[in-house]
């Protein structure tokens with residue numbers, strides 16, 4: 742099983758490697774479910790009421806994404822992961838929204854690459870499923886950036902760690 746680090750251009754993508762990467766995506770979806778379940782309930786204050794309601798919707802959509810990914814991983818003959826990526830917490834509402842936005846940015850970068858990898862392998866239906874997930878992730882990103890009073894970050898640079906910055 743290839744253990745090489747994820748790179749933006751997995752030209753030598755195999756079905757096994759794709760399943761590994763989808764399992765990382767699944768762990769990010771679990772992380773998102775947990776974060777949205779908790780943040781949606783602890784965000785308090787009149788100015789956060791709208792976004793708290795949106796986060797509840799996000800939580801349910803992230804569960805749908807996890808189910809779709811699990812089905813694809815099983816289809817590829819692999820066992821779906823059971824471990825979420827770590828979830829950060831903070832007593833400050835703005836911190837929680839920023840963590841969510843950073844995670845969505847990372848998720849979007851990964852799905853953009855994953856769609857290309859699915860197509861490289863001729864898995865067009867899988868690519869389409871991930872495209873539909875990506876549409877919702879971009880909506881989540883917009884909701885969070887709007888709640889933070891920021892422009893939507895440009896994440897076109899491929900999957901790598903980058904701190905979200907204010908673009909003003």
Ligand SMILES: [Fe+2]
Nearest residue numbers: 770773803806
């Ligand atoms: Fe998701």
Ligand SMILES: [Fe+2]
Nearest residue numbers: 773845878881
């Ligand atoms: Fe999301």
